[in-house]
Amino acid sequence: MKLKQTLSNHKPATNKRTLVQIASLIFANSYVLSFLKFCPAPILNCHACPLAVMACPIGSLQHFVGQRRFPFALVGFFTVTGALVGRMTCGWACPFGFLQDILFKIKLFPKKLQVRTGHGLSKASRYVVLLGLVIIGAFATGEPLFCKLCPAGGLEAGLPLVIIDPSIRAMVGTLFIVKMVIVLIFIVVAILIKRPFCRFICPLGTVYSPFNKVSYVRLKVDKELCNECGACRAACPMSIDPYLDADSKDCIRCLECTSCPAIKVKYGT
Amino acid sequence: MDNNKADTHKRIYGFVSKGSVNPRLKPPMRLYWVILGLGIGFIIIGVFRSEFETILLNALILCASCIGLR
Numbered sequence: 001m002k003l004k005q006t007l008s009n010h011k012p013a014t015n016k017r018t019l020v021q022i023a024s025l026i027f028a029n030s031y032v033l034s035f036l037k038f039c040p041a042p043i044l045n046c047h048a049c050p051l052a053v054m055a056c057p058i059g060s061l062q063h064f065v066g067q068r069r070f071p072f073a074l075v076g077f078f079t080v081t082g083a084l085v086g087r088m089t090c091g092w093a094c095p096f097g098f099l100q101d102i103l104f105k106i107k108l109f110p111k112k113l114q115v116r117t118g119h120g121l122s123k124a125s126r127y128v129v130l131l132g133l134v135i136i137g138a139f140a141t142g143e144p145l146f147c148k149l150c151p152a153g154g155l156e157a158g159l160p161l162v163i164i165d166p167s168i169r170a171m172v173g174t175l176f177i178v179k180m181v182i183v184l185i186f187i188v189v190a191i192l193i194k195r196p197f198c199r200f201i202c203p204l205g206t207v208y209s210p211f212n213k214v215s216y217v218r219l220k221v222d223k224e225l226c227n228e229c230g231a232c233r234a235a236c237p238m239s240i241d242p243y244l245d246a247d248s249k250d251c252i253r254c255l256e257c258t259s260c261p262a263i264k265v266k267y268g269t
Numbered sequence: 270m271d272n273n274k275a276d277t278h279k280r281i282y283g284f285v286s287k288g289s290v291n292p293r294l295k296p297p298m299r300l301y302w303v304i305l306g307l308g309i310g311f312i313i314i315g316v317f318r319s320e321f322e323t324i325l326l327n328a329l330i331l332c333a334s335c336i337g338l339r
Contacts, residue, residue, distance in 0.1 A: 038325035047328040048335035055328035059335065063327040064320075073315025073324070079308030083301045144334045153335035161336050168336065176337035214300045268299065 017091070017254060021098040028053060028095055029156075040074060042081045043094040044204050046150070048157035050164070056153075058203050062134055062144035082211025086218070086247075090198055090205050091237070091254030096152045097198055101237060103190035113192045115199070117238045117250040122199045130203040146203060151186040154179035194237050198252065209249035217253060218266045219246040225262035232257035 027033070028041055029051040037047065041054035048059075057074060064071035081089060090097050104112070115122070129146065137145035147153055158179055161168050189196045198205050212218070221243050232242045235256040240248050242257045257263045315321065 037328040038321040040324060046332075046335050048332040052328075055324045056335075059332065060324045060327055064323070069323075071315070071320065072311045072318060073320035076308045076311025076313075076315055079304055079311060083304040083308060144332070147332060147334035148337070150335065153332070154337060157332065158336045161331075168338070171338045173338065179337040211304070214304060216301045268301075 014256065017256075018098075018101075020092050021095070021101070024093040025095040025098060028093075040077050042077075042089040044096045044152050044202060045094075046153040046156040048153060048161070050157075050160060052156070057207075058134060058150075059144055059147055059153075062138040062146060065135055065138040066142040066144065068139065078207050079211075082208050082215060084216050086212040086215035086253055087205055087208045087251060088215075088217055088253035090202070090208065091252035094198075095156075096202075097195060097252070099155075100190045100195045100197060103187060104194050104237075106191050108191050112194075115193050115196075115239065117199050117240050122250075125200045126202060126206040126209075129201050130206045134203045148175060149179070149182060151179070151183045151197065154183040159183070194239055195252075199238060199250070205252070212249055212251055212253075213247045216268055219251070219253070219257070220264050220266040221246045222262045222264070226260075227262075232260050232263060235259065 024043065028043065028045045029049060030053055031051040033053040036053045037055055039054055040057040040060050042057070044058065045052055045054065045056060046059070047054065047056045057077065061071055061074050064074065133146040133149070137143075158176060162172055162176065163169075186197060193199075219242060223243075226243045228243055230241075233239060236242065237254055237256065238250050238252055240250050242248070242251065242263055246263065255265060258265060
């Protein structure tokens with residue numbers, strides 16, 4: 001009952017967040033600003049997309065690792081973004097996260113799956129992807145292994161380029177089919193589970209996640225006001241419990257939980 | 270601690286001290302400023318090592334892995 005009451009009084013950040021996500025999607029894929037491609041985007045947006053204006057940070061990271069060079073600029077870029085907002089870019093600016101938010105709203109199946117974040121598989125899988133595919137894989141093979149399987153690349157670059165360019169279509173092989181199967185699986189899972197890619201796979205989110213504990217923008221839970229009703233977990237796109245750990249590594253700082261008076265945004269201190 | 274000192278402490282630290290702490294102490298440097306400085310330092314090193322040109326070249330080449338051509 002209390003949960004229902006809290007949710008009925010819900011004034012979430014959703015509307016504002018959706019507008020920012022749309023703006024970010026348009027900006028990141030506006031084509032005319034492609035002179036910005038020297039700069040990595042703070043979000044997962046494939047730079048092979050014909051409209052992309054900035055470089056994909058994970059693609060660039062793999063390129064440097066593959067060349068066996070330390071990516072000072074990228075590490076600095078991740079550090080600056082992380083120190084300022086932590087994982088907030090995942091919640092407010094990432095077009096791929098936005099797509100997952102939209103997909104989860106589709107009521108194709110009778111029941112949605114409730115999966116807790118930060119336990120078992122979800123805790124380890126993102127680190128396995130980051131270390132195994134992005135770092136060790138790229139270092140050992142010199143190739144961007146994660147890009148070969150990335151559903152964001154398949155959706156933003158592979159699919160449109162294969163559709164519009166006959167010369168690229170002629171070069172399509174097994175890998176493209178594998179990528180499309182991954183994209184299809186991703187779409188189905190994203191309809192069933194909130195943000196599955198962010199929870200189990202995203203290497204960029206994994207890079208940003210430790211900064212949640214020390215970033216300028218953080219969350220604060222007033223333990224006196226909180227009655228642990230679980231409304232924040234129900235509103236959370238990552239299904240975490242902000243009252244247990246407001247600065248959780250899985251928190252994407254979407255601020256949906258701040259509709260509860262017990263949870264507030266904390267700047268600086 | 271009289272009210273004046275308590276107010277000063279609250280202004281500097283954001284909370285009222287329960288003990289006898291010197292309110293003239295400077296607030297501790299927050300960790301995010303240190304990390305931010307470190308990040309900016311790394312970016313500057315990256316600029317001198319022409320890393321942004323490398324990022325640009327990598328982003329401009331049509332990525333066969335991203336499209337799924339290989």
